[in-house]
Amino acid sequence: AKRNGRNRYEYFHPELDAAARRRRSMEMDLRTALHLGQLQLYYQPIVDNGSNQISGYEALMRWQHPGNGLVMPLDFIPIAEETGLIHEVGARALNLACQEAASWPGKQTVAVNLSPVQFKNSDLVKIVGLALADSGLEPERLELEITESVLLENSESNIDTLKELKALGVSIALDDFGTGYSSLGYLRSFSFDRIKIDKSFVQDMGESREALSIVRAITGMSGSLLIKTTAEGVETDAQLEQLKAEGCSHFQGYLFGRPQPASERIEVLE
Numbered sequence: 001a002k003r004n005g006r007n008r009y010e011y012f013h014p015e016l017d018a019a020a021r022r023r024r025s026m027e028m029d030l031r032t033a034l035h036l037g038q039l040q041l042y043y044q045p046i047v048d049n050g051s052n053q054i055s056g057y058e059a060l061m062r063w064q065h066p067g068n069g070l071v072m073p074l075d076f077i078p079i080a081e082e083t084g085l086i087h088e089v090g091a092r093a094l095n096l097a098c099q100e101a102a103s104w105p106g107k108q109t110v111a112v113n114l115s116p117v118q119f120k121n122s123d124l125v126k127i128v129g130l131a132l133a134d135s136g137l138e139p140e141r142l143e144l145e146i147t148e149s150v151l152l153e154n155s156e157s158n159i160d161t162l163k164e165l166k167a168l169g170v171s172i173a174l175d176d177f178g179t180g181y182s183s184l185g186y187l188r189s190f191s192f193d194r195i196k197i198d199k200s201f202v203q204d205m206g207e208s209r210e211a212l213s214i215v216r217a218i219t220g221m222s223g224s225l226l227i228k229t230t231a232e233g234v235e236t237d238a239q240l241e242q243l244k245a246e247g248c249s250h251f252q253g254y255l256f257g258r259p260q261p262a263s264e265r266i267e268v269l270e
């Protein structure tokens with residue numbers, strides 16, 4: 001075997017090298033995807049408990065790959081984050097979501113996921129402001145979903161960024177709530193508009209008293225803090241009934257509709 005130069009690494013760690021090569025080629029593919037418009041958004045309805053109507057949608061990215069078909073976000077977002085392409089991918093999501101939502105006759109809200117890595121870009125607030133200005137979307141119709149990790153690292157500067165975003169008039173949701181740790185403390189550091197209860201709790205609620213207690217604690221607390229709560233991953237009528245009993249304000253899940261491309265966006269519930 002060759003032991004000199006670049007090949008030495010390959011000799012000792014063929015699997016690492018293969019992974020590195022796959023990542024490099026994925027990075028190049030992703031760059032092309034950005035330029036060719038292969039990154040699209042699917043929209044999943046969010047239903048209001050009070051009115052039983054669709055009040056908004058979460059924008060979820062899909063990569064329409066010419067060779068591999070539809071690629072799911074968990075298969076490319078982490079690579080975009082590692083390579084720094086997430087800044088462009090994230091801007092694409094913001095611009096596209098604002099443009100598409102601006103044309104919706106029902107004027108529902110649109111929620112866009114922000115990667116914690118995007119907070120490392122000092123232009124984030126400017127990018128969001130431009131997406132709003134270019135599309136003409138009313139800021140109140142845009143919601144940004146962040147995860148606890150944004151509050152964990154660089155918390156002071158990130159909280160300042162969140163305040164600046166909020167000053168644009170957009171809403172901020174705390175996603176995947178309950179999956180991190182010391183979650184409750186975060187609610188003091190910033191006034192979130194919405195908490196999204198992670199689907200793992202919704203799905204375990206039927207069998208696990210612990211999961212149900214956590215859902216109950218979140219809805220109880222959110223109710224008194226006047227924060228909206230969206231339960232994610234609602235798949236069954238039994239889950240829906242339970243979540244209504246707990247006083248969740250909004251629901252999202254396959255029971256109401258799967259994420260759909262812009263052209264097939266679900267406009268009314270069946």
Ligand code: C2E
Pocket residue numbers: 044059060061072073074077090093113114115175176199232233234235252253254255259
């Ligand atoms: P997330 O933000 O927690 O999004 C919810 C995920 O749950 C979506 O997966 C959605 O399709 C799925 N889901 C919705 N209802 C149900 C249900 O009833 N049952 C089950 N089992 N799943 C349901 P998806 O679309 O594969 O997205 C996965 C993750 O990728 C998202 O999790 C989010 O963290 C990330 N992501 C998606 N789009 C973007 C984006 O534009 N930017 C960034 N930074 N991340 C994104």
Ligand code: CA
Pocket residue numbers: 058113145175
């Ligand atoms: Ca989300």
Ligand code: CA
Pocket residue numbers: 175176196198199232
């Ligand atoms: Ca989530």
Ligand code: CA
Pocket residue numbers: 176
């Ligand atoms: Ca998640």
